[in-house]
Amino acid sequence: MSDIRAGDLVECIDDTPNRPESQIMPDLGAIYTVTNIRAVGDGASVRLKELTPSCHLGGVCACGDCGWDAGRFRKVYRPNGEFIASLFCDVPDRVEAPELVD
Structure with missing residues (x-):
């Protein structure tokens, strides 16, 4: 079975x-x-x-529980908040820009 789980973000790679x-x-x-x-x-x-697929409107099975093949999607990496915060911990609050000289 796929490594995709409920709550994951996925990108469509086959439409x-x-x-x-x-x-x-x-x-x-x-x-x-x-x-x-x-x-x-x-x-x-x-x-x-x-x-939502349209098959629940009277298509082939009309089960209302259809979806798409997991092979059509690629899991999108979603880092946790602590990781994102660690990327910004060493960034100064204000970056000095050099003055422009005419």
């Missing part, structure tokens, strides 16, 4: 529909939040917070 009934697809390069992931066959299906 090509696999089936003719696929009407709503994630945008290539867009960042999404994973709401849940479930095993499907030998892979995984990813549900997204920002985008």
Whole structure:
């Protein structure tokens, strides 16, 4: 199964529909939040917070629990707050810029 988990940020790396009934697809390069992931066959299906498939409107299965193949997404590294703060701890409050001379 995928290393993607609920709450992860993912980037879409494949927006090509696999089936003719696929009407709503994630945008290539867009960042999404994973709401849940479930095993499907030998892979995984990813549900997204920002985008919902249209199949629940009467498509092939109409289960309302569909998503997209996890292979369409790449996990986006999201460092924790302490790491980000450590990057700025040695930055001076004010940087002196040299004066311009005409």
